[in-house]
Amino acid sequence: MSDVRIRPMTVDDVPAAERVTAVGFHELDTRMFRRAWPEPQLRPAERGAMWAERTRHLVSHDPGGCWVAERDDQLLGVVVSFVREQLWLLASYAVLPDAQGLGLGKALLAPALEHGRGCLRGMLNASSDPRALRRYHDAGFTLHPQMFLRGTPDRAAIPVLENVREGGEGDLDLMNSVDRQIRGSAHGPDHEILMRQLRLVVSETRSAQGYAYLDQGVALLAATDRRTATSLLWEAIASAESELMVGHVTPENSWAVDVGLAARLELHQEGFLALRNMRPPAPYLAHGALM
Structure with missing residues (x-):
């Protein structure tokens, strides 16, 4: 991981960050896939455009909560967090499948959590990924099951x-x-x-x-x-x-x-x-x- 740089995200990073999250979430959906459910699909262009618009908004309002992992000018991971009044929130968090297991997830989440250090409360939607759940639990979050x-x-x-x-x-x-x-x-x-x-x-x-x-x-x-x-x-x-x-x-x-x-x-x-x-x-x- 010595050749990987963790740095603040910029608005110019948003298109590449959108693809990192699209690929990362698709890999997770495929890994956690249940047979009775529809086959996971890569995020379509329309949804990708909404993600990008939303993330540009968050980077503009909360640059201190948005970070990327980069190696040789390629984004490997992304975290997007923000603060509203006394509440810290996590909007998006993903690492490319080929870059998982290098410690990037923990390294990305650390500055995002630091951004909300002064907040009284925290909130995020978590997948069923066991590795991510362990990180959230270690960061002091209580996990409440959700239905749909x-x-x-x-x-x-x-x-x-x-x-x-x-x-x-x-x-x-x-x-x-x-x-x-x-x-x-x-x-x-x-x-x-x-x-x-x-x-x-x-x-x-x-x-x-x-x-x-x-x-x-x-x-x-x-x-x-x-x-x-x-x-x-x-x-x-x-x-x-x-x-x-x-x-x-x-x-x-x-x-x-x-x-x-x-x-x-x-x-x-x-x-x-x-x-x-x-x-x-x-x-x-x-x-x-x-x-």
């Missing part, structure tokens, strides 16, 4: 929905307030990129508020009570054109399991929500990268 729902919904099961509307920039204060109540920190500038990439719906009554970003399912959902969260999830199901995915469901969010099974979706278990000095947020379905 997928399939083509029974449209006859969808109820009549009230108090759900299209969202926009005028809802930023509402969403940041919900974030702080449920996960302890606002998404802040991350809402800007989420609104560019995804459809936003909002529910607001005198006693409760919530919002969801939709992407053939749910990309992120937060609400101040289960009733509001349930309405937003039904809106996501109603909006899906065909098969949909509802991911990052912790046991504390059993309301999402109730809705998904009522819609005749399949329930599966995969991955973990890794948390440090905080309880699993609820009602809450985390975004895969921005949490």
